[in-house]
Amino acid sequence: MKVEFYRHALDETDIANVVKVLRSVFLTTGPVTAEFERRFSDYSGMPHVVALNSCTSALQLALMGLGVGPGDEVITSAMTFIASATCIQHAGATPVLADVDPKTACLDPAAVEAAITPRTKAIIPVHLYGAMCDMRALRELADRHGLFIIEDCAHCIEGERDGVRPGQLSEAACYSFYATKNLACGEGGAMATRSEELARQVKLLSLHGMSKNAAGRYHGSYQHWDMLTLGWKCNLDDIHSALIVDQLARLDGLWARRREIYERYEKGLAQAAGVGRPQVVGKSAHHLYTLWVDPARRDHILHALQERGVGVAVNYRAIHLLSYFKETFGFKRGDFPRAEAIGDSTISVPFYPMLSDAEVDHVVSQVLAVTGS
Numbered sequence: 596m597k598v599e600f601y602r603h604a605l606d607e608t609d610i611a612n613v614v615k616v617l618r619s620v621f622l623t624t625g626p627v628t629a630e631f632e633r634r635f636s637d638y639s640g641m642p643h644v645v646a647l648n649s650c651t652s653a654l655q656l657a658l659m660g661l662g663v664g665p666g667d668e669v670i671t672s673a674m675t676f677i678a679s680a681t682c683i684q685h686a687g688a689t690p691v692l693a694d695v696d697p698k699t700a701c702l703d704p705a706a707v708e709a710a711i712t713p714r715t716k717a718i719i720p721v722h723l724y725g726a727m728c729d730m731r732a733l734r735e736l737a738d739r740h741g742l743f744i745i746e747d748c749a750h751c752i753e754g755e756r757d758g759v760r761p762g763q764l765s766e767a768a769c770y771s772f773y774a775t776k777n778l779a780c781g782e783g784g785a786m787a788t789r790s791e792e793l794a795r796q797v798k799l800l801s802l803h804g805m806s807k808n809a810a811g812r813y814h815g816s817y818q819h820w821d822m823l824t825l826g827w828k829c830n831l832d833d834i835h836s837a838l839i840v841d842q843l844a845r846l847d848g849l850w851a852r853r854r855e856i857y858e859r860y861e862k863g864l865a866q867a868a869g870v871g872r873p874q875v876v877g878k879s880a881h882h883l884y885t886l887w888v889d890p891a892r893r894d895h896i897l898h899a900l901q902e903r904g905v906g907v908a909v910n911y912r913a914i915h916l917l918s919y920f921k922e923t924f925g926f927k928r929g930d931f932p933r934a935e936a937i938g939d940s941t942i943s944v945p946f947y948p949m950l951s952d953a954e955v956d957h958v959v960s961q962v963l964a965v966t967g968s
């Protein structure tokens with residue numbers, strides 16, 4: 596049996612929605628994107644949503660929209676995907692990394708506090724694997740130091756912790772609709788915020804700083820547009836929006852299936868020798884299912900699973916040990932030991948709603964076999 600690392604959950608409605616767009620006048624940002632923004636606002640409970648071409652853009656533009664830039668420092672996690680840190684550089688500011696809670700792999704508020712300097716302007720918590728960071732502690736910290744919080748919700752649309760959902764205690768929540776995410780359209784993202792002004796700024800920055808988008812220029816009698824600021828090109832088009840506009844209504848059902856799979860994995864691997872898993876606090880969005888194995892055997896186990904037909908990935912190696920970050924910022928092994936320990940031991944296994952119980956059981960049996968349990 597071969598179990599792919601990921602298979603999408605697009606259905607015939609999503610495909611028909613794309614065809615409808617392809618047969619319409621409007622291919623770029625237009626009515627379907629506007630409808631998606633409305634529905635995502637309803638789902639997330641966030642009053643303002645700007646659909647964008649990626650979470651990376653959302654994070655960068657949220658920072659820029661809040662006025663974070665050259666001379667400023669922004670703190671994020673050493674255990675994340677590189678975009679959580681590179682977005683800070685794209686905004687012109689300096690990324691500062693902090694270590695994580697060894698049980699959850701989420702940003703540790705005490706480590707964030709220790710990294711604050713007079714130049715710190717913002718914190719980017721990453722809700723890793725789908726489980727939220729301790730947003731109450733981070734908000735308290737941010738208020739005490741006068742900092743913005745921009746949440747990296749690439750893994751976490753559906754999560755909740757301590758009665759808090761993404762965006763409720765921050766200036767902005769940034770989402771990804773990348774090919775393998777819980778809501779997926781290939782490439783896409785969004786920024787959600789409680790601030791009308793930030794939403795307006797991000798929208799402006801996402802389309803060259805133009806006062807009108809294509810739909811605004813097309814409909815009604817022609818009116819000249821102006822360029823108000825130097826912007827970027829990060830808008831989401833209607834072709835991509837068509838893939839998620841109805842998929843959103845299935846999000847909770849897809850989550851429920853991942854929850855069943857999570858429980859099946861937990862039960863199946865409960866007796867596995869030397870196989871740890873992150874602790875989940877609150878409701879996880881259940882984006883990735885990650886095993887923590889002996890670092891000395893990680894690559895061997897990874898390859899052995901692959902040879903036995905189980906798709907695998909590593910989410911993630913600690914980012915400060917990647918060449919670019921080492922060379923640019925002088926990071927070295929030992930700087931963030933908890934992120935390093937997780938990054939050296941982690942293996943992600945298939946985790947998506949289209950998995951059958953038989954496939955989950957196959958993954959479990961292969962993990963038990965290769966770890967000698």
Ligand SMILES: Cc1ncc(COP(=O)(O)O)c(C=O)c1O
Binds near residue numbers: 675676749772
């Ligand atoms: C934690 C995290 N942040 C940010 C991103 C960037 O998302 P996007 O590919 O939509 O820019 C990803 C994508 O994998 C991610 O996993």
